[in-house]
Amino acid sequence: MRNARLADHDHLPVDVLPIGTRYPPDFLLARHRHRRAQLLYGATGVMLVETDEGSWTVPADRAVLIPAGVEHEVRMLDVTTWSLYVEPDAVPWWPTRCTVVEVEPLLRELVRAANELEADYDVDGRDGALVRLVLHELQRVSPLPLRISLPPGAPLRPLCRAYLAAPDVAVSNADWARAAGMSERTLDRSFRAATGMSPAAWRARARVLASLPLLRTCTVTETAGRLGYASPAAFTRAIGRNPSSFRGAPGD
Template sequence: MRNVALDGLDRLPRAVLPIGTDYPPGLLLDWHEHRRAQFLHGATGVMVVDTAEGTWTVPPRRAVLIPAATRHRVRMLGVSTLSLYVEPDAVPWWPGVCTVVDVPPLLRELLLAAVEFEPEYDLSGRDGQVVALLLHEIAALTPLPFHLGMPASPAFAALCRAYLAEPDVAVTNARWAREAALSERALTRRFREQTGESPAGWRSRARLLAALPLLRSGTVTEVAGRLGYASPAAFTAAFTRTFGSPPSRFRGR
């Protein structure tokens, strides 16, 4: 099934509904939720998924597992998606929060096959076996570190959302402390309690995640300069240390 709305299919007697969708560049799917769990794979482009708890950046050839009934929004940056909408009872092992995962070649080929199925595909034949194998493959995937937690405090969350919109190396703890009407020490303590990391560490990670969509069209040198790194080497080292792969692996995808 391609470029069809889930609403008209949601109650079909199939535990898994595969749907492929092409989105125009820069589309924002505003806040919404699905009754089913969703496996959302970006075959091309970059996706950014927001919930009240955090933000997940999904590079090309990766996917995000979204729990059922999770309110979220998705920014599509040149994306064509392959999705599975899954009845929650069929996947008791599904993570309780959004999770980014790699999509190995076998899983990608299974997804490409599945989105060509008819809505009421044959459960007992090849189609049913492909779907069963898809769930086995997804269950074996390992989470990737493309996530930023969002603090529970509305004031801190507002600071973080503003920073995600415009990551700027010049922003300091002192500035955030002034805007939150706190001392720097109190800001750092409370922020760490809510997110598990310091404000400076959070901002550094946010800048690195912001590099992923920029690397689609910019060189490593250009992206390093835009995000305020002293040199391409410094940017590459920080990126590789955080994500386990150099930024060149994400160029032009």
């Protein structure tokens, strides 16, 4: 199905509902939750997923597994999605927190084909076999470390959200301490308790994640320069792989 409303079909007696959607540029899907678990695959663009506990960056041609009942919002940056909404009892192995995963070519084509199905597809015929194969392949996916923790409340969470939206290598602990109205020592202690990372390490990781949307329109050299890396090679070391691999496969 394409551009359909989940609420109009959630009652159907099928374990998996495939729904593909094309979103306007820079579209915010406001905070919500689903009764079903969700595979949210981005055929194009970059998705920024946020829950109470953290933020996930999902480059093109990757997916995020969202557990049933977890409140989340998604910012869609030029995104076309292929989603599968899955009855929780059908996937007892589903992760308990959002997880970004690699999507190998076979799974990609299976999810694409599933999103062409009608709402009342034949669960006992070829269509049902296709969907069951998708679930089998999903159990083989590899997770990607594209998550960053977020503090639970003010004043630290607003600072982190603002930094994710506009990362700046010049921002220091002193800047954050002044904005939060606390000493640098208190900031460091509170931040480590909330995220498990120092503020400086958190900002460094945030810059890596912020690079993925930039790579949609900027070269590796331009992206490295905008985020304060000394060279494209330093940026590549920070990201842990060839940055061009995050551009994704062409969508439809």
